Amino acid sequence: MEDFLAANRANWDDRATAHATRTGLGYGVQRYLEDPGCLSDVVRFDRERLGDIRGLRTVHLQCHIGTDTLSLARLGARVTGLDFSPVALAEARALVAESGDAVVFVESDLYSALSVLEPASFDLVYTGIGALCWLPSIRRWADVVAGLLAPGGRLFLREGHPVLWTLDERIADDLHPRFPYFERAEPLQWDSDSSYVATDRPMTATTTYEWNHGLGEIVTALLEAGLTLTALVEHDSVPWEALPGQMTERAGGEFALDARAGVLPLSYTIQAVKPAAAS
Template sequence: MTANGEDYRALNRASWDDRAAAHAASDDYSVDRFRVDPTFLSHVVQFDLPRLGDLSGLDGLHLQCHIGTDTLSLARLGARMTGLDFSGESLSQARELAAETGAKVEFVQSDVYEAVPALGAGRFDFVFTGVGALCWLPDVRRWAAIVAELLRPGGRLFMREGHPVLWALDDARPDGSLVLEYPYFEREEPLVWHDDDTYVQTDATFTHNTVHNWNHGLGEVVTALLDQGLVLTQLVEHDSVPWEPFPGKMERLEGDERRMADRPWRAPLTYTLQARKPE
């Protein structure tokens, strides 16, 4: 529950359930490419191929896997993948895609904070989480404890996430300027959004349009992982993001990435982080 008494999980899950089919039908997720090309990988996974390394034979977990395109991509790189998400409709789309492509991926419905009892402790060689996942969780320290418990000794966390600077920016100004409007640091109170749209191109209409989000500062994320005994092995900030957060202000790059057209060096938009659990 949030401080105002609303169940953020119920609100957020209803929104994701409402949008899962539209996301699967959108060109942005390239679901049809997965069906016809057994070598195709999601743009998110393609971006981090140089950093992912060899996944062959590893037991991997994708937290907040949504419709499973990144999960399937990691399986195509040789990992034995499990995907976890709290949205039943999203997992229905994920299971359908896995069945159609012959992928052996296990999908489990659970809230992230209940992942250990749902899956078992110490099961995974790596935990993966993608862009736009952490903002749905109110407590990054609790998340870090879950990740550490899920990993085997020697296992690693691999994440690419929206940078907290990105989530703090607002472009809704009459002069079109970008300003730091929203919290950079984690706060107890959520940001409450009412939005009948979604981040993919679609003509679908939605009925569950209120969601709760939280930002988590980069130092807060790193410190939460260090406090669990994980060892930071990589932290790279990027000037691009795999969708268009500021329409009309972005330029398209190779690999379906976008960055700010005007002076992209002004702000980081995503980051890739890796941390390892000691043997």
């Protein structure tokens, strides 16, 4: 398992510098410096569902270079970002140093979060899109989330739908489910020198390992961790071109199926709360 983690960390170290470029490629970070009110497309998509988060003690798990993290801060949350890539965190700290956003970043893999962050101290645990597929055990993830939340605190998760992760994006003539829907011990191994956004160079750490988790497995893991599910919304779009040649771009950076529009969900938003302590 440590070999899988090391390979994935090397890949995310590599992606971080490409994603944080100021050239207009990658994550387009220059817009956050030019416009202090700019929010990431991912956070803006769920802004109504997030509600008023002003003053909430918030942790953004698997925060990468911090664009969603600083967006939460711009909505008034008191935010800590956590990630396992030291390069990504260096880029995130550089970004908020330039933008002036008040965000703290902490280095840790997800499963060790409770050893570097104070347990039961967060009003909001936030996880953005494209995070869970890097984790081998969804039950361990749910236990970490529950451990971080204060009584009455809330999980907010938007993710790519596990149905989407079963599809082979390399075949553009139709939808082709080829990969496991349910969690398996052994990961899928990938080798690619490209990223999911345009970059000014190919990746050099190209091998990655990923795991899928069925929607039922995710919900069950949260329930077994003691959380109460309060919302589950499936969406017909994702914030990147997940299936090249089969999608159309919408306003706000979302992509939906073209010829097969509406035949399957592409992402989802889950909210769950930790029961308040008994009086």
